Amino acid sequence: MxxxxxxxxxxxxxxxxxxxxxxxxxxxxxxxxxxxxxxxxxxxxxxxxxxxxxxxxxxxxxxxxxxxxxxxxxxxxxxxxxxxxxxxxxxxxxxxxxxxxxxxxxxxxxxxxxxxxxxxxxxxxxxxxxxxxxxxxxxxxxxxPVLSSATRRELEIARDHHSTYRRSLARDILASELNIGTRIVFADDEVIAFSPFAPRADCEVRFTLRKPDADFAAAPRSGVEAVARCLRAVLSALRTAFGDPAYNLVLRTAPSGYEDAPFLAWSLQLLPRFDIAAGLELATGIPVVTVSPDQAAARLRTRVAAAVTP
Ligand SMILES: [Zn+2]
CATH class of the missing domain: 3.30.428.10 (HIT-like)
Structure with a gap:
């Protein structure tokens, strides 16, 4: 023990x-x-x-x-x-x-x-x-004082992908989402917000820069401004589309010692809370969502475009 x-x-x-x-x-x-x-x-x-x-x-x-x-x-x-x-x-x-x-x-x-x-x-x-x-x-x-096993596992997955393909997994996912397009909630020259293919919550949205580095704390002012503008608009859209639901917003960034890792990329993860955890999630750890990410992105997209201010 x-x-x-x-x-x-x-x-x-x-x-x-x-x-x-x-x-x-x-x-x-x-x-x-x-x-x-x-x-x-x-x-x-x-x-x-x-x-x-x-x-x-x-x-x-x-x-x-x-x-x-x-x-x-x-x-x-x-x-x-x-x-x-x-x-x-x-x-x-x-x-x-x-x-x-x-x-x-x-x-x-x-x-x-x-x-x-x-x-x-x-x-x-x-x-x-x-x-x-x-x-x-x-x-x-x-x-x-410790790395969670989830963080350690994500590190290993990102490092393995990078050593196999010489590319960052996060940037590969971004490129794929931009190519498909239907799960993009907002994109401009600097920032991208999208609903992930396998969401952990209904209407989950990920925010990241087009070329994110590992360490959020080192993100340049222009990048922080771009993310703030997009985040504000998505939260506003969530409110108008779904009536001010509860949510958790979490920062995903490099653990200590990995700030310069080429295989990592920081992001913000918005997890709306529409329901309490379903039995399947409690029994297996597998999240259950009821709104497809493509539908979620479609519901948010026009509202986000209207809510983005310069
Ligand atoms: Zn107060």
Missing amino acids: TTKRWHGGELRWNSDSQEWSVLASGRAPRPHVLTRTECPFCPGPGEDTPAETWRLAGVDGGWRVRAVRNRYALSDGHEVVIESPSHDWDPATATTSEVVDVLSAWQARHLALRVDAAQVAVFRSHGRAAGISLSHPHSQVAGL
Whole structure:
């Protein structure tokens, strides 16, 4: 029975699935704060956050985006990115530059936290079905002391593909999706959003640059702006097409030590949450979706085109 002490909790190795579980008893008393009453993230007299680690300055000594330690942390390197001073901010209705600010915070905190981590998870959740406990818009950046087996397996698959074909798997998938075209949600000179051929959730959308490198934190400003513009438009389209569903948005980027790997490419993965996990998924790990990715892309495409602003 392999365990690894990890700050307030414990990592346990599951020998039959070859995957880690996190036992984080300290997280149990998380409050569910879903109204703005006594919101600890809103600036003002009721503001109550752990130590700030980073901020983007706003006007008059205020802030646009700030990172703080997570009060219910999985690790010392677990932070919350408070995405806006406004309780009702939503990237679907925000300006592109506000979404750029949030992605810039992810880059900065990923760079800082990966020093002590094998991999850094970055994710944002929207809506109760996606697991949020506090409705003020925020995302999380968490450094892990181990590589998950899923991450390790993806690394190996990408490395094998590259050593066989001398090409990046991610770029091959992009080329194929562009060639087929029916699953493209949005594409311009810099960014591509598409519904993957075998989605993990209904209306899943992947975002990436046309020529993505391994490390999101090193993505140039122009690339971050292009992704922010596209992400904002897709979230807006999701809202109008499907009535503001819950979702998880996760960053997929190189683990520590693989930032320059030619076989890796970063992307953002948007996973809407329309239903609770079906029995087949729980029994086998195989996701079940009810909307074909071609239909999902078709439903989103015209709305995204209308929602993209320069
Ligand atoms: Zn608030």
